[in-house]
Ligand code: SF4
């Protein structure tokens with residue numbers, strides 16, 4: 001069944017269209033005038049003005065490796081994040097912890113841990129899958145460098161970005 | 177040296193070199209104006225939408241010690257047109273494999289050529305050192321502009337047709353359609369003006385307005401500005417109607433919103449120049465804005481007294497004084513054109529697009545009839561006044 | 563007008579006129595016709611008949627041909643390009659052209675006034691003014707009649723196109 005859209009009954013002023021042109025101009029020029037006097041402030045001038053202080057806690061920025069209260073990198077090189085990462089941005093080379101180490105029972109540590117920030121899509125799956133709460137997406141978002149090599153975050157860089165983060169997982173502590 | 181000067185002041189060589197100089201100068205001014213119109217378009221549109229627009233690519237004013245921030249909301253971005261031009265020049269010029277090469281290549285040139293040639297008959301100033309500031313002083317000024325700019329539509333049609341792809345093609349069909357709807361109204365709407373003035377020569381039309389007041393603002397004459405007399409008021413009525421019809425048709429002629437049917441980004445990707453890139457796209461872009469400048473210049477010449485402004489003499493005085501006033505006249509003309517360009521921009525960012533059948537209806541049913549009736553009214557009034 | 567320009571524009575006009583019929587592609591034909599019109603307009607300009615020249619461009623190149631192209635572009639161009647040359651029609655056409663040219667040549671040969679030089683033309687005629695005076699003073703009645711004729715034709719078109727197609 002065809003539905004007939006009723007045509008609006010236009011007044012003469014609406015039909016000749018010019019009054020509505022003037023009304024439209026009034027609106028747009030009003031905006032222009034308010035902008036010119038600096039009354040409207042909608043846009044942020046990005047590098048100079050930032051939204052950083054308003055970022056929520058769950059903001060997903062660059063993934064980083066965090067350390068526990070002993071300064072030990074939490075990661076146990078289980079490689080779960082490497083497998084789940086959708087764009088395969090993570091590369092881990094596991095290493096063995098020597099038996100005379102305090103944390104010898106952890107057995108494995110990442111000898112190398114690389115995240116290719118050209119590939120990373122900031123999905124946060126690595127943070128979610130990690131059984132050790134070792135990898136977190138921090139609030140760093142302006143990852144822009146001038147070469148591919150610089151976009152490759154290595155272990156040192158990741159640890160430095162992650163910093164200390166005492167967490168709930170403390171199964172490797174001596175006290176237990 | 178003297179021999180060269182002697183040769184240059186002979187009538188024929190003098191005509192040749194002054195014409196060349198005028199053409200080169202006008203072309204330079206117009207190209208700069210085009211690029212800054214694009215910039216103004218971007219800035220004004222963004223200010224109207226509470227944005228800021230391009231405000232970064234500036235000249236390093238802070239390095240020069242002016243203390244203005246380079247990205248200051250209103251001064252920054254003045255370098256943007258230069259950057260844009262460079263970008264368009266350096267981009268890859270890509271010709272799709274399926275296009276009709278010959279027509280695809282000549283189309284951009286047709287568009288911009290038509291727009292620039294029609295500038296030739298517009299008097300952009302009074303005179304400098306006895307040289308009239310118009311490139312071709314012909315007796316058929318407005319008709320020449322209409323004729324040449326109606327050829328510009330071939331650029332669009334050829335681009336759309338030779339691109340061999342459906343959106344450009346629709347753009348081309350629409351543009352022919354648009355041309356036949358508004359061109360009649362455009363031509364007829366200035367007949368009242370010519371009836372009143374009795375001249376077809378743009379230079380003489382301007383000098384008539386200098387003597388007897390601007391067509392649209394009859395009180396402003398070379399003598400003292402005064403309130404219009406009854407006769408002037410009577411002739412003003414058809415002139416005002418003609419002005420409305422002419423200006424609105426000019427929007428259609430220059431393919432500007434609300435009549436940008438051939439381009440219609442929201443419907444046809446990018447309309448007739450969808451398949452164009454780099455320099456060829458830039459030529460279309462230039463052509464479009466040059467046509468806008470030509471249109472504004474024509475409106476200013478016909479209705480707003482051309483280069484005349486009350487209190488500013490023309491450049492006929494002897495010596496440097498005359499040269500100075502001649503330059504000031506050019507400045508006045510350009511200022512009026514710029515004001516009109518900004519009006520064009522305001523309208524573009526205010527109104528939605530007409531549908532093509534609405535445009536046809538507007539052109540054929542409204543403007544054609546209004547323009548015709550207006551001619552009769554003018555004839556009556558002119559007989560009464562004389 | 564210098565003879566060189568005259569020859570250039572005549573050659574342009576005739577060449578593109580020929581291209582109009584020789585081109586297999588309808589759009590290319592139409593565009594050749596436009597260039598041919600432009601050459602004609604240039605010849606008018608050369609005779610100081612600026613008004614006629616501009617009207618030539620405005621009406622023919624600017625309006626009529628745009629309409630033509632508008633229609634052509636909506637047709638199926640490929641079918642036109644595939645069409646075979648019809649030999650008898652071609653021969654007939656050539657025969658008519660030859661006969662017409664021969665007739666023209668003989669007529670012009672025997673026409674006395676054609677051999678006499680023109681009276682000198684004063685340059686810069688106000689041709690818009692002249693045309694207006696001629697049309698409205700000398701030939702007012704025929705002009706009005708033509709006007710009415712065109713009006714009738716356009717009303718006829720409107721009536722025909724308004725009729726519902728059954
Ligand atoms: S970061 Fe977590 S998931 Fe990834 S290898 Fe280390 S412990 Fe395993």
Ligand code: SF4
Nearest residue numbers: 085120121123124126
């Ligand atoms: S955030 Fe997503 S894409 Fe980035 S490293 Fe983690 S899993 Fe991979």
